[in-house]
Amino acid sequence: MNSSTSPDEKNNDLPMVFQCENCRTVVGDTICPVIANNSLRLITLDKVTNKVRIREKLISSSSSADLGSSYNPLICETCNSDLGRIYRTTTFQLDDLRNKYSLYIDRLSFYRLDSGEMTSEHLNNGNIQSYKQLEQEILKLQAVSVSFNSRIIQLEERLKEELNLS
Numbered sequence: 001m002n003s004s005t006s007p008d009e010k011n012n013d014l015p016m017v018f019q020c021e022n023c024r025t026v027v028g029d030t031i032c033p034v035i036a037n038n039s040l041r042l043i044t045l046d047k048v049t050n051k052v053r054i055r056e057k058l059i060s061s062s063s064s065a066d067l068g069s070s071y072n073p074l075i076c077e078t079c080n081s082d083l084g085r086i087y088r089t090t091t092f093q094l095d096d097l098r099n100k101y102s103l104y105i106d107r108l109s110f111y112r113l114d115s116g117e118m119t120s121e122h123l124n125n126g127n128i129q130s131y132k133q134l135e136q137e138i139l140k141l142q143a144v145s146v147s148f149n150s151r152i153i154q155l156e157e158r159l160k161e162e163l164n165l166s
């Protein structure tokens with residue numbers, strides 16, 4: 001019982017890729033640190049792909065959750081959808097979000113990658129057809145590995161119990 005990483009930990013380490021929900025352009029991933037803000041429905045990243053464009057106009061927020069903050073809107077370069085915002089001035093509570101890329105959770109689709117070596121740049125360079133196939137493969141592999149993981153965990157638990165008993 002001395003495996004270096006448990007299946008559980010490994011699963012949590014898999015990076016996620018974020019896409020524009022409208023056109024499926026890859027806009028970011030979780031290889032860099034991520035902050036999720038549920039009340040604002042935002043995922044905040046240190047960096048995004050070059051498919052995210054920053055608009056110049058500065059907007060003062062009028063919603064209660066981030067009242068008093070101002071931001072530049074972020075749009076998808078491919079389809080011009082609103083994707084999020086970069087806060088330039090924030091209240092104390094939202095300090096962590098300042099000058100980072102905050103993307104609207106509801107405007108994104110996302111999935112977990114099966115290999116840390118696959119970056120958004122690779123995906124951007126591929127053509128759409130093979131990319132779609134790749135995505136399907138990843139989803140299939142993910143389902144398989146999840147079911148394997150839970151079986152391994154069960155076996156480990158049982159083994160631990162047996163060792164404790166003897």
Ligand SMILES: [Zn+2]
Nearest residue numbers: 020023076079
């Ligand atoms: Zn788009």
